[in-house]
Amino acid sequence: MAIRVDLLISLDGFATATDQTPDNPFSEDWSRLVDAYVATKTFQERVFKDTSGKGTTGIDNKYAKDYFENIGAEIMGAGKFGFHDHPDDPNWRGWWGEEPPFHYPVFVLTHNPRPSMKMAGGTIFHFINTSIDDALQQATDVAGQEDVRIGGGPTVVREYLKAGLVDRLHVAVAPILLGRGIRLWDDLRGLEKDYTVKSETAESGTIHLTFQR
Amino acid sequence: MAIRVDLLISLDGFATATDQTPDNPFSEDWSRLVDAYVATKTFQERVFKDTSGKGTTGIDNKYAKDYFENIGAEIMGAGKFGFHDHPDDPNWRGWWGEEPPFHYPVFVLTHNPRPSMKMAGGTIFHFINTSIDDALQQATDVAGQEDVRIGGGPTVVREYLKAGLVDRLHVAVAPILLGRGIRLWDDLRGLEKDYTVKSETAESGTIHLTFQR
Structure with a gap:
């Protein structure tokens, strides 16, 4: 792991x-x-x-x-999920349509959590307002023997790199x-x-x- | 060429x-x-x-x-020659000692030109206060069939890159x-x-x- x-x-x-916009991600x-x-x-x-x-x-x-290969869970920032481009849309469900290519639990770090979203194909988005350590603990718990991906964006990745994680x-x-x-x-x-x-x-x-x- | x-x-x-200093280049x-x-x-x-x-x-x-291989002349910035670290030393002759590893004419771009310095081994430093185009013309003239190096630092290199040269x-x-x-x-x-x-x-x-x- x-x-x-x-x-x-x-x-x-x-x-x-x-140069991305909501209409042109x-x-x-x-x-x-x-x-x-x-x-x-x-x-x-x-x-x-x-x-x-x-x-x-x-x-x-x-x-x-x-x-x-071998990914059991992912952590991503609010920006990667699309919240920065869609701040006022309570129905925003990410860039990836109804069957996102993850097929595992994805933890989205956000200051404005909402209920989890169960998508087709095994992806479930959890929205959490926690430290990067807590998020990692939650992701590790569900990933089991598999790896945890820090999915981005670069700011979130840098935080995990700086923390030596x-x-x-x-x-x-x-x-x-x-x-x-x-x-x-x-x-x-x-x-x-x-x-x-x-x-x-x-x-x-x-x-x-x-x-x- | x-x-x-x-x-x-x-x-x-x-x-x-x-983290370079005059004493610790x-x-x-x-x-x-x-x-x-x-x-x-x-x-x-x-x-x-x-x-x-x-x-x-x-x-x-x-x-x-x-x-x-095949270098006939070089252009460098004042910083690479060491003028920024030795601004008040009229006798500064570069970092490389009396026989610098160039063995060809070197044009140093500086706002404070001084007489050319003939070093051992064929290197001669010319100090010029001109545009990058003029400097390139001078270097090309002496390089003959050989190439001209833009030696650095990065700021000077970027100027030549941006000019498409x-x-x-x-x-x-x-x-x-x-x-x-x-x-x-x-x-x-x-x-x-x-x-x-x-x-x-x-x-x-x-x-x-x-x-x-």
């Missing part, structure tokens, strides 16, 4: 696009960040339900597969410069000292960095 | 250490940035004059060799987080569109990124 992070960032370190910047990941066979099958066999099968796909950090660095957004790496001086750092480059040009405890 | 940049940065994008941060490069056989021979054959001979060394940018990314310094990537959104971007990882963990026009 491990605490894991997987994030997509640009070469200049931006993990979140700022898959903005230009976001699309470019997730491009190589969406192109994988695994993503096509798992998220788009496209089982025709299309999609890349190289190094990006290896990480995409790994991304979905992450066992494995995988960052897919797209070979692009966004020049705007929220940076992952701010204020993490010396993080590498607690990890073994490895990297490899995929056919798409994406650099996969892994910090493993 | 090409305009080239080679820089060392951290994962979080810092190209310049800020090779600070902790700077040492960690240049570690893998200094360890190469090429650096040992070329800069330390150590011909005993020690030093690494892998991917880092390939780039180190390339670093020194760089043909090849090689960045050696050390797998460390410095959390302080001057960033290379600020304000360069979309830079990759003018280049083919390649990357490979060395044995040291250094990621070598090349932007080639």
Whole structure:
């Protein structure tokens, strides 16, 4: 059982696009960040339900597969769930439709909790107003032998990294410069000292960095 | 003949250490940035004059060799020459001693020009208060068929990148987080569109990124 992070960032370190709007969550910047990941066979099958066999099968796909494996629960920030873009909508149910691609309990950190939402396919969203430690305890309890993902955004991930609570950090660095957004790496001086750092480059040009405890 | 940049940065994008002092130019941060490069056989021979054959001979060394090849002139900022750390010393002759490892003309951009300095081994420092275009013209004129290096620091490099004047940018990314310094990537959104971007990882963990026009 491990605490894991997987994030997509640009070469200049931006993990979140700022050109998203409620009407256009898959903005230009976001699309470019997730491009190589969406192109994988695994993503096509798992998220788009496209089982025709299309999609890349190289190094990006290896990480995409790994991304979905052995996760028992996830913690995400209110921004990733969409509360910042939909602050006044009591019926907002996340970006992912009625059958989100999680299939496990997801704990959403928010200052304005609401009742849990049971979605199709095994995903249940819990909205909690607790410390990151308490959230991790709750997620760990339901994950059992499986891993817990800290799903993002970058601000929440950084909090867990700074608290020394992450066992494995995988960052897919797209070979692009966004020049705007929220940076992952701010204020993490010396993080590498607690990890073994490895990297490899995929056919798409994406650099996969892994910090493993 | 090409305009080239080679820089060392951290994962979080810092190209310049800020813990340097006049007495300790090779600070902790700077040492960690240049570690893998200094360890190469090429650096040992070329800069330390150590011909005993020690030093690494892998991917880092390939780039180190390339670093020194076919350069006919260099442009650097006043900070890289050391004027910011030695503002009141009229006798300051750079960090590199009486025989600097350049062996070609170096144009130092400064608002306070002084007479040129002829050093041992073929290096001559020219101090010029001109636009980056004029500096490039002067450097190109003396470089002849050889390449011109934009030597740094990151602020000067960024100006040349933004002006579209760089043909090849090689960045050696050390797998460390410095959390302080001057960033290379600020304000360069979309830079990759003018280049083919390649990357490979060395044995040291250094990621070598090349932007080639």
